[in-house]
Amino acid sequence: MSIVRVALDVPLPRLFDYRAxxxxxxxxxxxxxxxxxxxxxxxxxxQVLDQSDQPPEKLRPIHSLLTxxxxxxxxxxxxxxFCARYYQHPLGEVSSFALPPLLRRGKLPKRRLAxxxxxxxxxxxxxPLTTEQQVALMAIGQTRGFEAFLLHGVTGSGKTExxxxxxxxxxxxxxxxxxxxxxxxxxxxxxxxVAARFPDAHIVSAHSGVADAARARGFLEAFEGxxxxxxxxxxxxxxxxxxxxxxxxxxxxxxxFKQQDGLRYSARDVAIFRAKQRDVPILLGSAxxxxxxxxxxxxxxxxxxxxxxxxVAAAMPDVRIVDTRREKLQDGxxxxxxxxxxxxxARGEQSLIFLNRRGYAPVLACTACGWISHCRRCAxxxxxxxxxxxxxxxxxxxxxxxxQACPDCGNLDIHPFGRGTQRLEVALQERFPEARVLRVDxxxxxxxxxxxxxxxxxxxxxxxILVGTQMLAKGHDFPKLTxxxxxxxxxxxxxxxxxxxxRLFAQLMQVGGRSGRALLPGEVLIQSEYPDHPLYQALxxxxxxxxxxxxxxxxxxxxxxxxxxQALLRAEAPSVDQSLAFLAAARVEALKLAxxxxxxxxxxxxxxxxxxSLERAQLLVESASRPALxxxxxxxxxxxxxxxxxxxxxxxxxxxxxxx
DNA sequence: AGCACGCCGACT
DNA sequence: GTCGGCGTGCTC
Ligand SMILES: [Zn+2]
Ligand SMILES: [Zn+2]
Numbered sequence: 001m002s003i004v005r006v007a008l009d010v011p012l013p014r015l016f017d018y019r020a021x022x023x024x025x026x027x028x029x030x031x032x033x034x035x036x037x038x039x040x041x042x043x044x045x046x047q048v049l050d051q052s053d054q055p056p057e058k059l060r061p062i063h064s065l066l067t068x069x070x071x072x073x074x075x076x077x078x079x080x081x082f083c084a085r086y087y088q089h090p091l092g093e094v095s096s097f098a099l100p101p102l103l104r105r106g107k108l109p110k111r112r113l114a115x116x117x118x119x120x121x122x123x124x125x126x127x128p129l130t131t132e133q134q135v136a137l138m139a140i141g142q143t144r145g146f147e148a149f150l151l152h153g154v155t156g157s158g159k160t161e162x163x164x165x166x167x168x169x170x171x172x173x174x175x176x177x178x179x180x181x182x183x184x185x186x187x188x189x190x191x192x193x194v195a196a197r198f199p200d201a202h203i204v205s206a207h208s209g210v211a212d213a214a215r216a217r218g219f220l221e222a223f224e225g226x227x228x229x230x231x232x233x234x235x236x237x238x239x240x241x242x243x244x245x246x247x248x249x250x251x252x253x254x255x256x257f258k259q260q261d262g263l264r265y266s267a268r269d270v271a272i273f274r275a276k277q278r279d280v281p282i283l284l285g286s287a288x289x290x291x292x293x294x295x296x297x298x299x300x301x302x303x304x305x306x307x308x309x310x311x312v313a314a315a316m317p318d319v320r321i322v323d324t325r326r327e328k329l330q331d332g333x334x335x336x337x338x339x340x341x342x343x344x345x346a347r348g349e350q351s352l353i354f355l356n357r358r359g360y361a362p363v364l365a366c367t368a369c370g371w372i373s374h375c376r377r378c379a380x381x382x383x384x385x386x387x388x389x390x391x392x393x394x395x396x397x398x399x400x401x402x403x404q405a406c407p408d409c410g411n412l413d414i415h416p417f418g419r420g421t422q423r424l425e426v427a428l429q430e431r432f433p434e435a436r437v438l439r440v441d442x443x444x445x446x447x448x449x450x451x452x453x454x455x456x457x458x459x460x461x462x463x464x465i466l467v468g469t470q471m472l473a474k475g476h477d478f479p480k481l482t483x484x485x486x487x488x489x490x491x492x493x494x495x496x497x498x499x500x501x502x503r504l505f506a507q508l509m510q511v512g513g514r515s516g517r518a519l520l521p522g523e524v525l526i527q528s529e530y531p532d533h534p535l536y537q538a539l540x541x542x543x544x545x546x547x548x549x550x551x552x553x554x555x556x557x558x559x560x561x562x563x564x565x566q567a568l569l570r571a572e573a574p575s576v577d578q579s580l581a582f583l584a585a586a587r588v589e590a591l592k593l594a595x596x597x598x599x600x601x602x603x604x605x606x607x608x609x610x611x612x613s614l615e616r617a618q619l620l621v622e623s624a625s626r627p628a629l630x631x632x633x634x635x636x637x638x639x640x641x642x643x644x645x646x647x648x649x650x651x652x653x654x655x656x657x658x659x660x
Numbered sequence: 661a662g663c664a665c666g667c668c669g670a671c672t
Numbered sequence: 673g674t675c676g677g678c679g680t681g682c683t684c
Contacts (some may be wrong), residue, residue: 006684011661016684037662037683054684647679 002050003529004062006034007080009096009104013641016043017052019061029071030498031106033063042066042106046077068108072223075277077239082273086630088567088637088653089263097263098238109216124196126165126399133162136305140166143281144531148272150252150297151285153307154316154542155513155525159285162307163248164197166283170200171228175245175280179231180267182254183207184474187516188452192241194231202592206239209448213445234259234267237274244339247275247282251474253290253506255658264654268293287513287544288506291555293547295562317515317522319540321531329527331427332419337485337525340432344483345464349520350482352466354473354511356492358441359394360386360423361416368413382448384416384445386423396612419488438463440472473511484515486526493533496607497659498560501535505547559622561656565629567642568657569619572604573649576605576615582649583619589639590621590632597628614650620660 004027018034019029027045028113034043040063052059075336079097084091096104132153140149140162153159167177181190186207195203203219204227221227230239234257249268251258255399257267268284275282284293284302296328310316322336330338337353344351364373373382375393382391384402389401405412415422425439434589438457445451451471457463461480466472492504508526516522528536536548556563569586571579583603590600601620608614623629637653645651 004684008683009661009681012683014684034684036662052684060684514682602678 001030001033003049003059004032004045005047005049005052006032006062007046007092007095008034008036008041008043008454010036010041010177011090011093011433013090014264015046015091017049017054017059019059020048021061021392021479023048026071027065027096031069031075032038032624033066033068033102033106035060035638042104044072044077045090046091052627066106069103070223072080073240073242076238078277079238079270079274081128083263083265083270085634086273087263087265087655088633094263100212100216100219102212103219103638107216109213109220117133117617120195120199123199126168126197127161129161129165130158130309130311132307132511133158133165134234136162136307137165137169139303140189140283141169144488145279145281146276146397147281148275148302149281150289150293150302150303151283151305152287152289152294152297152544153285154287154310155309156509157287159250159287159307160193161284162305163250163283164194166246167248168198169199170245173245176222176225176227176241176243177229177246178236178239178241178244178271179229179248179250180234180237180257180271181231181250181337182474183233183256183569184471185251185254186231189455189476191231194229198229201228202226203229203231204239205305206230207238208233219631224418234265237265237267237270244274244278245280247271249282249284249288251523252284252293253286253288254474255503258656258658260658264652264657266656269656276510286374288509288545288546289547291502291551292562295552299550315521317512317524318566319512319524319526319542321536321540322525322527324527325529331431332487333427333485334525334527337487337527340483340485340523340525341428341432341465343603345432347482348480349483350458350464350466350478350481351459351476351485352468352472352481352511352514353423353487354468354508355419355424355487356469356507357418357420357488358422358443358469359383359392359420360426361420362418363416364391364402364414365417366409366411366414368411369406369409371406371414377613379608383420385512386416386426387443395608417459421469424487428465428467432465435464436462437465437467440466440468442471443467450451451590467549470507472514473507476512477512479565480520481515482520482522483520484512484524486524489526490530493535498555499659501597501641502551505539505544509544512539538635547628559624564622564624564660565626566657567621567629568654569621569628570606570616570652571618571649571651572611572614572616573646576609576617578646578649579615580605582643582645582651583617585643586640586651587619589643592638593632593635593639595628595632597625598623598632618660 002023003017005015030045065456080095084094170177224241230236252268296302322334361384364384373391375398378395380395385392404412421441429437492500512524571582573579580603599622603619606616
């Protein structure tokens, strides 16, 4: 009698053994139906063994083997095992997550006919390369096996062209390429561009918007080697790719590569593991690399390839910091910005005002008693959405109507305070009645369809002034756009999070890059009360390296990443005392095993304590040594599972957390 | 996380 | 008497 060791989608940090009659040699990697408790579950066979460490009477026989699907390859299983180990997550949950939902339930997609993919016509001509692009491609082409490259190049310097050429080269060798892009960048336009460039390649798109059947089909096409290119969001880092030859991570600094719930993985970091594991090169591209990546490039762990020039015939935009200390702003805008807008309107060019705050105003307040609109489920204000006359919580979705009078004192004099995109839109429309003002944020672009419609409208030149959040910052080329105004950026300058400046710089650099891409020179006006701040000065000089060096210096002084490695234990419960009590108990356990290499902080309530009626707290763990942190987390998390906790308390570990 | 079992309150 | 509330314990 043999034993199979199975990974099951349950939140338990262990595998489960079952009896099996006569397992064949190819059982490892297959899906299997097994009895579990009172029901049945689908699991993944990880090992076939002679005996179990469980007492024989506990062992139950498997129900059935899923033979429709070939066994998942060993390297795919190893990838899941790495994620389980690194992110301290149950292996069964990882492998389940790595499968498309349909396969997770043991179903296969209906028709698996080879889609009429290849042969879409003529290949789109590739533009000529700049010397810098040639140098980069030469370096990439010369590697044999694993090597990580950081392709650092400003917007318009032709990073995408380098990706496409590098992909072309691996396809020519009969290999597959995996290209990861941020959620917001995976648009029909990008898919179209890749498809036009590789008319004979079989391209699979993978993101959460793809329907279940199509996603499963894409997975199988990648798995069976029919797919040549997988283009997708962070999910697609888990695609099995037997002929993998290259991984590309575009906008590698983008926050959407880190999953913020469940398995809290960073697709960029998992991609690096994968490239190493499969011994293939990986290309990380960005105009504003994450400081982690930039640090690795500086210290020689990654190879730095730089594109300094705009490949398109256009100069860098002129970036000016507008000092707003001495000036009375009009609707949040300076004279300089208003004049610049007028100029663009007169010339028939487009302008964009970037304000990273949606809604009409961040809060509604009573001038008599001090009441403010707050969410009863969260420690947050309800945001005024005047466009649909609602108050809305941006954290839990709670909605109410806008009260006519103060709910506390009955005062009729209640006002929206502060400014969001809706208010700016209204103000601009009043100031420039003849201009076509278009707001682009998550509210106006609530579905992919509406988003595409807005983009089409912008491209057709049917808008003069765009008001938008970071949605507008990424990946879209607006040829008629020559002015970018930035409003209200200072708030992020002094945020509590040590990564806030890094994010702000990246965001402003990116949104600034929207202006003047084609033949018209661009201008960027950033309004600030701290015009001399080094972050703005570096932006004005287009000097990412100077900013990054200064930030890295500060991080080193403070002992922050990338000079330290962090993990966060978070807890949430109906009361913050419960959360803190759990963390205190966890800390006691940790003290028993933490050596000097691992630093344990005190449990503290989270910056926004209450969210969706749960009160949250966290405990930071830090070490200069990654292996020391990993070893500590492995034992600690085992102890945490054994800790007795109230039913209503939930906890998780976040390795390499993005926000503290 | 599910899902069973189990032991006390109020309803036909 | 029993229907059902959710506390606690287990899942190979
Ligand atoms: Zn009041
Ligand atoms: Zn809320």
